[in-house]
Amino acid sequence: MKKCILASLVLAGFVTLKAQQNVTLNVRLKPIQTLVVNNTQKVVNLDYVTKDDYANGVSSVNADHLSIYSTGGFQVKVKSANAALQNGAKNIQANTIQIKASAGTEAVNGAQYAQNVQLSANEATLVTSANGGVNKKINIEYKGAGANAYLDNYIAGQDPTVYTTELTYTIISQ
Numbered sequence: 125m126k127k128c129i130l131a132s133l134v135l136a137g138f139v140t141l142k143a144q145q146n147v148t149l150n151v152r153l154k155p156i157q158t159l160v161v162n163n164t165q166k167v168v169n170l171d172y173v174t175k176d177d178y179a180n181g182v183s184s185v186n187a188d189h190l191s192i193y194s195t196g197g198f199q200v201k202v203k204s205a206n207a208a209l210q211n212g213a214k215n216i217q218a219n220t221i222q223i224k225a226s227a228g229t230e231a232v233n234g235a236q237y238a239q240n241v242q243l244s245a246n247e248a249t250l251v252t253s254a255n256g257g258v259n260k261k262i263n264i265e266y267k268g269a270g271a272n273a274y275l276d277n278y279i280a281g282q283d284p285t286v287y288t289t290e291l292t293y294t295i296i297s298q
Contacts, residue, residue: 158193159200159295165189170221170268171284181270188228189264190293192257197298200225200251200262202291207245209287214277216287218243220269225250228261237262247294254298 165186172178190200202223208215225237235253242248251262268274279285 153195155297156193156195157198157295157297159293160191161293162186162189162191168266170266172268172274178272178275179270181268181273183265183267185263185265187263188261190228190262192232192260192262192295194253194256194260194295194297196256197254198251198256199249199253199296199298201247201249201294201296202241202243203247203294204243204245205290205292209289211277211279211282211285211287214279214287216274216277218245218289220273222267223248223250224265224267226263226265228263230257230259230261232257232260232262235260240267243289243291252298 168184168186170182170184172182192198192200204218206218208217219242221243222240223243224239224241227235227237232251232253233255235251235255238248238250241250250264277285277287
């Protein structure tokens, strides 16, 4: 009987024993930002057609021009490829063109939008947000100079005379 009780206690000891192991689970979040220019707005024209256009300047409002995705706070910046838009020996200074950002149809909560940023070969901040967002839209307005600033930039025989630069938009986490 002693052997039976001893065997029962030994078996009960094996049954009640348990093993434990710990695992560390990490959720690792990497920053992701994407910025897409509206495909139908890849070319923006500032057309000076009338004397009022030369006197007052012209603008092009591009609704939902930029679409962003960001996993947290971000900044959107813009810069021109050159300090001046060239056509032969003549040029138009990039800083005579202003850019204005505003909320698009899907606004970023709490974003701050820059007004009347002068275009430059150096990056300028257009939008700052402490919050991220998915498929948020940003309107961009381009405004060319008034006060007859471009009056002497027309080149005879060209219809129209075109001054061009490439703009680069960048999104960075903050």
